[in-house]
Amino acid sequence: MKLAVCIKRVPDMEGRFKIAASGTGIDEAGLKFDMSDFDGYAAEVAIQITEKLGAGEVTVISLGPDVVQETLRKALSMGAHRAVQLKHDAPVSDGLAIATALAAELKDRGYDLILCGRMAVDTQNRSTGAFIAELLGLPVITAISQLNVEGGVVRARRELEGAYELIECPLPAVVTIDEGIARARYPSLKGIMAAKKKPMDVRPAQLGAITYQLEKMELPAERAAGRIVGEGKDAVPELVRLLKEEAKVL
Amino acid sequence: MTNILAFSETRLGDLRRCGLETVTAARTVADATGGQVHAVLAGGPGVAQHAARLAAHGADVVLVIEHDAFANYNPEALTATLAARLGSGYRAAFFAASAQGHDLVARVAARMKLAYASDVSEFTVTADRVAVAHPGYTNKIVQRFVLNATPALISLRAGAVLPVEHAKAGAVEALAVVGDPSAVRVKVTLTEKAAGGKLDLGEAPVIIAGGRGLKEAANFTLVEDLAAAFGNAAVGATRAVTDDGWRPHSDQIGQTGRLVSPDLYVACGISGAIQHLAGMRTSKTIVAINKDKEAPIFKVADYGIVGDVMDVLPVLAEEVKKAKAGA
Structure with missing residues (x-):
């Protein structure tokens, strides 16, 4: 089985963000970067499929400047077999333009299953996987929390708000991975050594047309400082009074 | 091209609250730009009963798909049908930023090569400009986008707009399904409440x-x-x-x-x-x-x-x- 995983390099979300002077990006100074959480789950799921089959190949693909090779290398050290950087140096905020480049790379390479994270934790758009599938004319199941691939059929479960769905579709297909399936493994020392010898292809990204512009980024309004009502259960009556009279939520 | 489409999500025969939020959002825009609100209501037999609530929340027209093949979410049939309908000319379309909404609108956007802003917390739609706010970076940064294409596709963050009653005629029309809705690749075989x-x-x-x-x-x-x-x-x-x-x-x-x-x-x-x-x-x-x-x-x-x-x-x-x- 031939699998592809699209991964994105994102800043560590624990960081404190500052808006860059341009107003349309974040100031990257001092920030740590890593694979987006859900993309890590997707890579893990793909690697586990090949481990279980004892066969198959996982290709990881990332779009961006040369620093994304670091993120690709991490996926290789987890156990992916080969990597492709779709080189593009300038920042792009248009998800459809990016998905177009990813789809161009994925097309006609015989992938049985293409995996993405449910969303990138920085841009939070939740659309890349569905975009890619639609552009390639493939079936897609998004935001799945369980996956079973057998006999050429994908069976999956998606969590909804207060409900869930069971979904199936034939291979080849695209899936996007939610919480609950797998956590990304920590690369072993052996994995890190092996990753150095794995192939890393670099090709120019063929971005699609830009459909929207990022005008600016802003920090949301800070929450006003709150107060400690009191200690222990004795503070409960005063809290209830405040919720009723001041916050008016009771 | 001043009409606004609102997709009203249903689940297991019920109309979801987010399905009223999209209609209310569409109504606000239509009132400002002078267009009509067309709400899409899709589901299994009986789903048309919700048309009255969509009318009460501001739908001028309710486009109904009532069909066994839509009792569960049918992403491929809905994508084909909505893409055809949107192609007939709308200024914007509102979906819910729900698991289903995200799945559906991304398909439609890529099918039609349209600008799509997801999980939108604020929006302005006028005849010549669509601008939205989209929280990102785990809600630590607000990104402001301008969408170029018409119709502009928007998925609305839950609670960004609260449902408001604003009665309109809500004329019920059947929405013609594009393709055979049973001959699809992606099948939802079960929907169950938690x-x-x-x-x-x-x-x-x-x-x-x-x-x-x-x-x-x-x-x-x-x-x-x-x-x-x-x-x-x-x-x-x-x-x-x-x-x-x-x-x-x-x-x-x-x-x-x-x-x-x-x-x-x-x-x-x-x-x-x-x-x-x-x-x-x-x-x-x-x-x-x-x-x-x-x-x-x-x-x-x-x-x-x-x-x-x-x-x-x-x-x-x-x-x-x-x-x-x-x-």
Whole structure:
């Protein structure tokens, strides 16, 4: 089985963000970067499929400047077999333009299953996987929390708000991975050594047309400082009074 | 090209609240630009009964698909049908930023090569400009986008627009399905409500969330009891708790879980890791109960009680019950 995983390099979300002077990006100074959480789950799921089959190949693909090779290398050290950087140096905020480049790379390479994270934790758009599938004319199941691939059929479960769905579709297909399936493994020392010898292809990204512009980024309004009502259960009556009279939520 | 389309989500024959939010959003825009609101209502037999509620919330026309093949979500048939309909000329289309909405609108956007802004918290749609705000970076940064294409596609964050009644004619028309809706590749074989039929985190006005401070899974009954005392509350949890299997992953609030903004959020035994704060910091009122007075949760809380949740929660549940009875 031939699998592809699209991964994105994102800043560590624990960081404190500052808006860059341009107003349309974040100031990257001092920030740590890593694979987006859900993309890590997707890579893990793909690697586990090949481990279980004892066969198959996982290709990881990332779009961006040369620093994304670091993120690709991490996926290789987890156990992916080969990597492709779709080189593009300038920042792009248009998800459809990016998905177009990813789809161009994925097309006609015989992938049985293409995996993405449910969303990138920085841009939070939740659309890349569905975009890619639609552009390639493939079936897609998004935001799945369980996956079973057998006999050429994908069976999956998606969590909804207060409900869930069971979904199936034939291979080849695209899936996007939610919480609950797998956590990304920590690369072993052996994995890190092996990753150095794995192939890393670099090709120019063929971005699609830009459909929207990022005008600016802003920090949301800070929450006003709150107060400690009191200690222990004795503070409960005063809290209830405040919720009723001041916050008016009771 | 001044009409606005609103997709009204249904599930298991019920109209979802987010399905009224999209109609209300479309109504506000149509009132400003002089167009009509066309609401799309799709589901199994009987779903047309909801048309009246869409009319009451401002739909001039309700486009109905009532068909067995739509009893469960049918993404491929809906994509083909909506793409054809949108191609007939709309200024914008609103979907819910729900699991289903995200799935559907991304397909439609790529099919039609249209600009799509997801999970939108604010929007302005005029004849010559569509501008939106989209929270990103775990809600720490607001990104402002301008969409070039017409129609502009928008998925609306839950609660960004509250349903408002604004009665219009709501003329019911059948929406012709494109293609054979049974001959699709992606099939939803089952839709089932989560156990207990509880209120959903995205829709509940009050959320009671529990963390490691509850010490063990069994103590989550204290959180559930408080939620029951409110009557309009859903139960949530931190990632530590869902990772340990005390609660299902679907209950997780935070960066990799649900992003919520209820009217009232009560954090019980939650220290307030950035991961968690990302998912709830936009709540209107936040209450924190935690033993450690230095816990970061107190920095975002409007009201805090320093104390053991095991002692405080039962008393709080009693007091809330009394207050509710008296109200």
